[in-house]
Amino acid sequence: MTTAFQPNTVLRAAQLNAAFATKANLDPATGKVRAAELPDLGAIADEALDARMPAINASIAAVQSDADAAAQAAATAQGAADAAQADADAAAAAAAAALAAAQAAQGDADEARADADAAVALAGAAIPLSEKGAAGGVASLGSDGKVPAAQLPPLGSSSGSARAWANFDGRNGTIRASENIASVTLLAGTGNYRVSFVNPMPHANFAAVFGGRFGDEASDSTVAIVAEPRSVQPTRSASHIDLKTNWQDGWAGGTSGSPIHTVMLAVFA
Amino acid sequence: MSDTLIAWQGPDGLALTVPADGVLPEDAAAAVVPKDAPRIILPRSALPNAWDFLSAWDFDEKTGARVNIARARDVHRDRIRAARAPALRAADVDFIRAIESSDDEARAAVAARRQALRDLPASPEIEAAGTLADLRAFWPSELLGPSPYAA
Numbered sequence: 001m002t003t004a005f006q007p008n009t010v011l012r013a014a015q016l017n018a019a020f021a022t023k024a025n026l027d028p029a030t031g032k033v034r035a036a037e038l039p040d041l042g043a044i045a046d047e048a049l050d051a052r053m054p055a056i057n058a059s060i061a062a063v064q065s066d067a068d069a070a071a072q073a074a075a076t077a078q079g080a081a082d083a084a085q086a087d088a089d090a091a092a093a094a095a096a097a098a099l100a101a102a103q104a105a106q107g108d109a110d111e112a113r114a115d116a117d118a119a120v121a122l123a124g125a126a127i128p129l130s131e132k133g134a135a136g137g138v139a140s141l142g143s144d145g146k147v148p149a150a151q152l153p154p155l156g157s158s159s160g161s162a163r164a165w166a167n168f169d170g171r172n173g174t175i176r177a178s179e180n181i182a183s184v185t186l187l188a189g190t191g192n193y194r195v196s197f198v199n200p201m202p203h204a205n206f207a208a209v210f211g212g213r214f215g216d217e218a219s220d221s222t223v224a225i226v227a228e229p230r231s232v233q234p235t236r237s238a239s240h241i242d243l244k245t246n247w248q249d250g251w252a253g254g255t256s257g258s259p260i261h262t263v264m265l266a267v268f269a
Numbered sequence: 270m271s272d273t274l275i276a277w278q279g280p281d282g283l284a285l286t287v288p289a290d291g292v293l294p295e296d297a298a299a300a301v302v303p304k305d306a307p308r309i310i311l312p313r314s315a316l317p318n319a320w321d322f323l324s325a326w327d328f329d330e331k332t333g334a335r336v337n338i339a340r341a342r343d344v345h346r347d348r349i350r351a352a353r354a355p356a357l358r359a360a361d362v363d364f365i366r367a368i369e370s371s372d373d374e375a376r377a378a379v380a381a382r383r384q385a386l387r388d389l390p391a392s393p394e395i396e397a398a399g400t401l402a403d404l405r406a407f408w409p410s411e412l413l414g415p416s417p418y419a420a
Contacts, residue, residue, distance in 0.1 A: 142293075149291050174287065183288045183292060196300050
């Protein structure tokens with residue numbers, strides 16, 4: 001009988017001894033145990049194996065169960081890990097978005113700061129309104145783009161320069177050129193003028209020189225008499241001087257004749 | 270050159286104040302025009318285009334100034350008188366020469382010319398003149414010489 005051993009079948013020594021104890025007859029010819037007397041090792045092994053199978057199966061089942069549990073746990077852990085990874089990814093995306101927003105906000109803030117700095121610099125360079133046309137400040141400009149006469153210092157001086165002068169048309173008062181002259185007034189009557197100064201003379205005892213021309217402005221104009229009138233009092237003050245010509249719009253009676261087309265005046269003080 | 274003036278009523282009649290460049294009309298008026306004097310600030314172009322008769326203007330609170338035609342006639346008469354003065358002096362010389370030469374015809378002609386010169390201010394054309402143009406047109410150049418109104 002051929003004993004078929006299952007792979008990994010282990011026979012215990014006790015089983016072999018028992019088998020030999022009961023059947024210890026050797027073949028004289030060969031000195032070996034007869035095959036027929038050999039115990040059925042396969043059966044023994046099968047029995048032994050059968051006897052152990054429940055335990056083996058139980059072990060296998062236990063191992064399998066442990067493995068399943070471990071796998072389940074691993075799966076659970078994997079799920080948790082995946083969820084955590086997803087959360088982490090979402091958190092990272094949120095953080096990145098927040099960072100971008102913060103950087104954009106920082107850019108806006110930098111730009112606003114630059115604008116504010118520029119505005120501050122501009123404001124610092126601007127001239128306060130209170131300093132315009134004020135002592136210690138700056139002169140303002142009139143509607144004609146020039147510094148108003150009131151903001152100019154007195155012209156001329158006592159050293160020889162005229163403090164005021166004018167060249168005007170005696171026919172209609174048009175001022176051709178002047179300095180420190182506020183106005184020319186054509187008074188009633190013929191050839192009566194009042195010339196006012198922007199900045200008054202330091203006193204009324206100033207010296208004034210006059211000149212005039214009448215007749216044909218283009219060709220044969222003649223020297224006219226210009227003087228301070230005697231009949232008008234006062235004829236002068238620190239702020240004005242009255243003039244009279246014999247010829248403005250008049251020859252004999254003062255109401256007729258060739259007009260004075262040029263009256264000239266210079267005042268020294 | 271300022272184009273704005275202040276027309277105001279002075280104690281003796283119309284006065285016109287012309288501000289210098291850079292001087293506000295209000296400032297010029299404050300310095301010259303009495304506080305209680307009627308006044309008006311206006312462009313030069315709003316005034317009568319008759320500066321050759323400026324002494325015949327009156328103050329007008331609405332328009333600044335207006336021409337007084339009666340006074341303009343007197344102004345025109347004064348101009349004729351002024352212009353005839355040298356003509357009369359010349360006639361005197363001619364008259365003496367006519368007497369010296371016993372030229373009765375010349376003396377009569379000079380006498381007639383002198384009388385015409387004397388009569389000119391009383392010419393009815395002057396009193397009949399209703400406008401300044403009428404007055405300017407009446408200027409006997411053969412007696413008075415060139416017209417002062419010629420351009």
